Amino acid sequence: MFLTFGRAARPVLPTARGAAILLQPWLSRPFDPMPPPFTDNPLCSCIETEPCALCRFCKAHNTQRGRKALCEKVTRYLVLQPVYQHALAQAMHALFPDKIVHDDEKDICTMLFEAVLFEDTSAGTTPFSYFVDNAPLSPDEKRLYTAWRSHTRHGLLAVEKVIPGEEVHVAALTGEKRYRVYEQRATTTLKKGAVVMARIVPFLNAWMFTTETILSFSGSAGERLQASYGLVIPQFVFVRKYHEDHKRRMAG
Numbered sequence: 001m002f003l004t005f006g007r008a009a010r011p012v013l014p015t016a017r018g019a020a021i022l023l024q025p026w027l028s029r030p031f032d033p034m035p036p037p038f039t040d041n042p043l044c045s046c047i048e049t050e051p052c053a054l055c056r057f058c059k060a061h062n063t064q065r066g067r068k069a070l071c072e073k074v075t076r077y078l079v080l081q082p083v084y085q086h087a088l089a090q091a092m093h094a095l096f097p098d099k100i101v102h103d104d105e106k107d108i109c110t111m112l113f114e115a116v117l118f119e120d121t122s123a124g125t126t127p128f129s130y131f132v133d134n135a136p137l138s139p140d141e142k143r144l145y146t147a148w149r150s151h152t153r154h155g156l157l158a159v160e161k162v163i164p165g166e167e168v169h170v171a172a173l174t175g176e177k178r179y180r181v182y183e184q185r186a187t188t189t190l191k192k193g194a195v196v197m198a199r200i201v202p203f204l205n206a207w208m209f210t211t212e213t214i215l216s217f218s219g220s221a222g223e224r225l226q227a228s229y230g231l232v233i234p235q236f237v238f239v240r241k242y243h244e245d246h247k248r249r250m251a252g
């Protein structure tokens with residue numbers, strides 16, 4: 001809470017007895033109400049009022065369905081490629097050796113597929129990278145997916161603000177980066193203060209989620225997750241641990 005008085009309008013801390021201590025300017029930094037700016041992405045090359053080709057391309061896809069189609073284009077191509085089929089089969093065998101996926105494990109499956117897509121390098125390159133290099137793509141698609149390859153981020157993100165039907169503002173729990181994420185569907189369920197485990201990629205002049213499976217935790221649960229899983233969490237590692245925890249919860 002900030003208390004202000006007079007024209008000084010400097011933050012003060014209430015003490016146990018209710019009196020206030022005026023913070024010295026050099027001590028007031030941690031209480032600075034100005035958050036760091038949103039993280040840019042490398043996509044846009046607009047010149048003044050003239051929108052660039054990639055912005056026009058993204059705007060044409062800037063609906064829930066349009067963004068989903070961009071993600072589906074990747075898997076639709078890869079599902080026919082032996083390199084992806086093999087990686088997927090290996091990952092599925094590791095997590096589900098008895099080949100049974102229960103209803104309550106479908107989210108885990110979705111996350112596993114995405115981990116394979118972006119992180120599996122058993123064939124020397126990730127399936128996503130294989131897609132970027134080999135799929136027939138328009139120049140705009142090629143630039144967009146190339147940016148996804150270099151700038152994707154997976155991990156715990158704190159929800160700072162939800163603009164219903166439009167966007168979600170999130171911050172990395174490490175505190176150094178904030179992102180504006182175009183999202184429609186999840187704005188009905190995500191709450192300010194929650195922590196989500198998600199993957200984001202560059203889109204238009206901000207970011208987008210790559211999947212509709214977004215795990216959401218209360219703020220304190222998010223902190224516990226961070227403590228047990230670490231600051232930088234490869235999706236593979238997370239999915240494996242999450243699945244183990246899930247089985248333990250079900251058994252206990």
Ligand SMILES: [Zn+2]
Binds near residue numbers: 046
């Ligand atoms: Zn642009």
